[in-house]
Amino acid sequence: MLKINNLHASVEDKAILKGINLEVKPGEVHAIMGPNGSGKSTLASVIAGKEEYEVTQGEILLENENIDELAAEERAHKGIFLSFQYPVEIPGVSVTNFMKTAINETRKAKGLEDMPANEMLKMIREKSEMLEIDRKFLSRSLNEGFSGGEKKRNEIFQMAMLEPKLAILDETDSGLDIDALRIVANGVNKLKSKDNAVIVITHYQRLLDYIVPDYVHVLHNGRIVKSGTKELAHELEEKGYDWIKEEVKA
């Protein structure tokens, strides 16, 4: 599904990603962990097509197609979804109108008609119930004045609406209380299938108890310095990153 080869990216001539290799197959869950500032969000943004970052070397393939030249919206149309670490507030645009626009623009790009209004409403109802989101919420301005946890839950609601092939969840667990974490994780699990894939970026083992990864990668200083199975996450929780940094130096 996703193949990243020797990816280097920089912003304002400052190199942030320094040779990432990663392969994600359909049906898999990958966790990316790593110290603050190691480049996790940058990697997520580069995959999603943020123009601020310049890819200086390497390539990103989605289903064997190089997506380097595609705009962010075109990548979204191909099924990439990024749940933001810091979702952006958009005053004046309601959650519902935003979702309608996102869905219908995606359909338009695929040559489909707009989704009929009643179908849209039904879908909104189902997905908001699944994530236990109060309907009053949906008529509010997108993310404006939402609490940290509400923003994250809203990100997963959008993911549920858009049904992506590849979802990247950037610290979706931060800001969620214990109940919300369970609800959101269950939501993600319900959306999982053998045809799609998830990359979870997190600092904590806790989320991975719910969304169980097939692989865990440690990103440090712009490189994946260690990969393993879910046991690696337990080890990190216990021992921190110092031992890995030592390994890298050695």
Place this chain on the structure above:
Amino acid sequence: MDLKDKLVSSFMAFENMVDIDTPIHDVRSEAIKTFEEKGFPSKRDEAWKYTSLNSILREDYSVFPKKENSIEFRDIKKYFIHDIDSYKIVFIDGKYSSHLSQTTHDGIDVCLMSAALSKPKYRILIENYFNKAATKDSLSSLNTAFSQEGAYIHIPKNKVVEKPIQILHFSTGNESALLLQPRNLIVVDENSHVQIIERHQSLTDNPVLTNSVTEIFTNKRAIVDYYKIQNDKQSASLIDNTFVKQKRESHASVHTFSFGGQLTRNNLNFYQEGERIDSTLKGVTIIGDKQHVDHNTLVHHIEPNCESHQDYKGIFGDKSTGVFNGKVLVNKKAQKTNAFQANNNILLSDKASINTKPQLEIFADDVKCSHGCTIGQLDESAMFYMRSRGIPEKEAKALLMFAFSNNVLDSVKIPEIKQRITKIIANKLGVNLGFDL
């Protein structure tokens, strides 16, 4: 002959066309003298520092159109808010069009200035109100000198006018260049309520310059909501001089939507002559090319316990330019004034510019006055957020622009007007949003 000389000499021809044996004509004669003395404003005038009339004054405008014109309703229907029942006062090349209009004298007067100026039954009202709010600046004086036609609206006491009133000016391009000077008088008596929509529309690419004066009097506890839709052709320019005099406990609002035209200057003046008055001045400007929109506002707080709210949003693309000059004047006597002013702007290109200047002159000590202006770009992180959800760049931009203008659009009380404005903006941005904002 330059335009000023041409106008001054045209005044004699004008005198042959109108009744000069009236007190109004003395006002006109005074006014042409004032204009002759002052001439057109130039960049040397502080209030015109960022708006130059030079290029538009160069045209050889006809002052009195020669030919009668008629147009069919179906050709201009789209310029009306046609999905609501309304009164209509329609002018074509400055001349009243009875077949396109729908006026009334049934309990209220919605009719013509020319009738009000000539018929004895309006004499007292005209004497009491005509030219009693307009200032003696050169452009208003020029309009006063040639004042003859426009809308005359009088709402007597205790009337809520259910139907909005639309004032529309069309120019057909029969003259190679045309100067229009409509003169509107609106008097709303105690406890009455009226909503008015004004639009100027050129139907060809021949140059048109409109120099209009509108005087609005809101008496005790009256409510007036006025909407100006400025979405004219690139060949049309507008100087709008509007004066609102308010008596105690009245509410007046003017919303100005500026999306088109070569040069648009809005001189909008509010005078609060009583206590507990509320004045609202709001605007959305979205322009591109080399368009220019200048909002020059004044709110004069004369009496205590009054409020004013100014909220202007501007989005400037290409090489367009904007000016916001908002003056709030608070007299010593006007304690407990609450005056709010905001001017927020987005520049979409580095060749676009905005000059924004709040001017607060406060002589009372117990007042709340706030003002703020911002100039920024479209929020890049919001753009990426929306695009990463599949919304293309153009649509994402449009959504952000709507969001930016939203609190001004939201205070439009007539849903059909809000829808129309939304549609005009969507057309202008080349998007189809598929939902009403």
